Amino acid sequence: MEYRIEVENLNVYFDELHILKDVSLKIPKNAVTSLIGPSGCGKSTFIRTLNRMNDLISTFKLEGNVLLDGGDIYNPKVDVVDLRKKVGMVFQKPNPFPKSIFDNVAYGLRVHGINDEDILDQKVEESLKSAALWDEVENILEKSAMGLSGGQQQRLCIARTIAVEPEVILMDEPCSALDPISTTKIEDLIHKLKNDFTIIIVTHNMQQATRVSKHTAFFLNGEIVESGLTNRIFIEPEDKRTEDYITGRFG
Amino acid sequence: MDRRYPRIRFQKKLDELKNKVDKMGQATLKAYREAFSTFIDYDAELVKNVLEINKKVHGMGYQIEHDAMSIIAAEQPVAGDLRFIEASIKVSAHLKRITGLAANIAEVARHVKDEELPERPMFDLQRMADIVDGMVSKSLAAFLAKNMNVARELHRDDDKVDDLFDHALKAITKSMFQDKESISYLIYLLFLARFLERIADRAENIGDRTIFMITCEKRDHTNGKILGK
Numbered sequence: 001m002e003y004r005i006e007v008e009n010l011n012v013y014f015d016e017l018h019i020l021k022d023v024s025l026k027i028p029k030n031a032v033t034s035l036i037g038p039s040g041c042g043k044s045t046f047i048r049t050l051n052r053m054n055d056l057i058s059t060f061k062l063e064g065n066v067l068l069d070g071g072d073i074y075n076p077k078v079d080v081v082d083l084r085k086k087v088g089m090v091f092q093k094p095n096p097f098p099k100s101i102f103d104n105v106a107y108g109l110r111v112h113g114i115n116d117e118d119i120l121d122q123k124v125e126e127s128l129k130s131a132a133l134w135d136e137v138e139n140i141l142e143k144s145a146m147g148l149s150g151g152q153q154q155r156l157c158i159a160r161t162i163a164v165e166p167e168v169i170l171m172d173e174p175c176s177a178l179d180p181i182s183t184t185k186i187e188d189l190i191h192k193l194k195n196d197f198t199i200i201i202v203t204h205n206m207q208q209a210t211r212v213s214k215h216t217a218f219f220l221n222g223e224i225v226e227s228g229l230t231n232r233i234f235i236e237p238e239d240k241r242t243e244d245y246i247t248g249r250f251g
Numbered sequence: 252m253d254r255r256y257p258r259i260r261f262q263k264k265l266d267e268l269k270n271k272v273d274k275m276g277q278a279t280l281k282a283y284r285e286a287f288s289t290f291i292d293y294d295a296e297l298v299k300n301v302l303e304i305n306k307k308v309h310g311m312g313y314q315i316e317h318d319a320m321s322i323i324a325a326e327q328p329v330a331g332d333l334r335f336i337e338a339s340i341k342v343s344a345h346l347k348r349i350t351g352l353a354a355n356i357a358e359v360a361r362h363v364k365d366e367e368l369p370e371r372p373m374f375d376l377q378r379m380a381d382i383v384d385g386m387v388s389k390s391l392a393a394f395l396a397k398n399m400n401v402a403r404e405l406h407r408d409d410d411k412v413d414d415l416f417d418h419a420l421k422a423i424t425k426s427m428f429q430d431k432e433s434i435s436y437l438i439y440l441l442f443l444a445r446f447l448e449r450i451a452d453r454a455e456n457i458g459d460r461t462i463f464m465i466t467c468e469k470r471d472h473t474n475g476k477i478l479g480k
Binding site: 207210236237246247248249 | 258261327328329330331332333334467
């Protein structure tokens with residue numbers, strides 16, 4: 001199996017707080033990996049470590065290795081803007097910019113120096129099509145993104161993320177603010193996107209993890225208790241704590 | 252963290268499902284015992300009773316399937332809970348079939364009620380029936396208590412039943428050759444032997460299902476190899 005990301009003995013601290021404890025995990029290429037676990041177990045900190053979002057917090061301290069395609073992303077020579085182009089992120093709450101639909105998707109491309117209108121038109125259309133939103137917005141591209149529904153806004157955010165052609169997409173509970181139909185659309189989209197991207201999704205919805213991901217890692221108190229194929233974890237977990245969590249005995 | 256939320260309502264539903272399988276199993280066992288008893292010592296009331304239990308057990312089986320589907324739809328169970336629910340559906344189907352075979356035994360009993368039955372095959376059939384009785388009890392107990400050791404014993408018991416089945420067939424055919432007039436009713440001893448052997452197989456199936464529920468592994472017990480993984 002080919003791995004896109006390899007995390008080795010990762011320890012993360014915020015001041016004295018030891019948030020992630022000796023976490024090691026390999027993320028397979030072009031597959032969906034779910035991160036599950038109760039609130040406060042370190043899942044979000046973990047994915048934010050993968051595109052150096054935690055760097056913005058002054059008390060953040062890290063030990064261990066985070067390798068993207070074999071290269072250490074915490075190497076001082078790494079350009080963080082370039083890293084975040086490779087490792088995009090979709091957040092829990094849709095967060096479009098207060099701009100037009102077109103400008104939202106074109107934003108990242110312009111940041112990375114693409115200003116040719118023809119190229120922008122083509123990339124925006126491609127991204128919106130990939131995000132399964134094009135049919136709904138092709139005639140209203142100049143309208144404000146804020147007028148879209150929650151589900152459409154989230155797909156717009158996904159289009160904005162994939163426009164810059166990342167290698168990895170991090171999704172932090174991308175459906176938790178959406179209704180069931182919008183959730184289904186995002187899940188179908190995740191299935192489609194995994195052919196081109198490596199996807200890591202944090203979810204509190206156990207059934208969503210079983211539906212969308214091939215691999216799952218269970219976090220508890222900053223440690224990975226168990227990781228492996230989703231089917232195995234949800235049918236025959238090895239660790240009693242995993243079984244207790246996924247069957248809802250604690251959380 | 253580590254606060255425990257026992258999912259009280261969900262646990263109650265699982266307990267209720269288990270109780271229903273237990274009740275169905277007890278009804279199955281009663282039907283089997285009464286059926287064999289009426290084969291040995293005919294009682295028309297008992298035959299009627301077995302047929303009534305058979306009908307009731309069918310209804311219990313559908314109720315278990317219905318409850319299991321409701322739990323799956325409402326609670327989306329996973330891991331051990333899911334395996335238990337899936338096993339309950341399968342076990343209830345086996346219990347239904349065992350009760351059906353008990354009803355078959357009761358139905359053929361009237362054909363031999365006035366006949367003098369030969370000693371040798373009856374001795375083998377009685378021993379078979381005793382082991383089968385133990386197997387049905389054990390299979391139910393193994394499933395309800397999730398006990399692997401008891402479930403495994405069922406393979407050995409089934410081998411014993413198969414041996415006795417062969418002996419019984421030989422003894423019955425021998426009796427048929429000795430007295431051709433007897434064929435008209437001895438044929439029903441062949442049926443009895445067959446029904447007992449089939450019940451033993453079903454009890455063994457419940458044991459296998461129990462092992463699968465616990466380990467998620469299905470082994471071919473002739474060579475120990477894991478199947479379907």
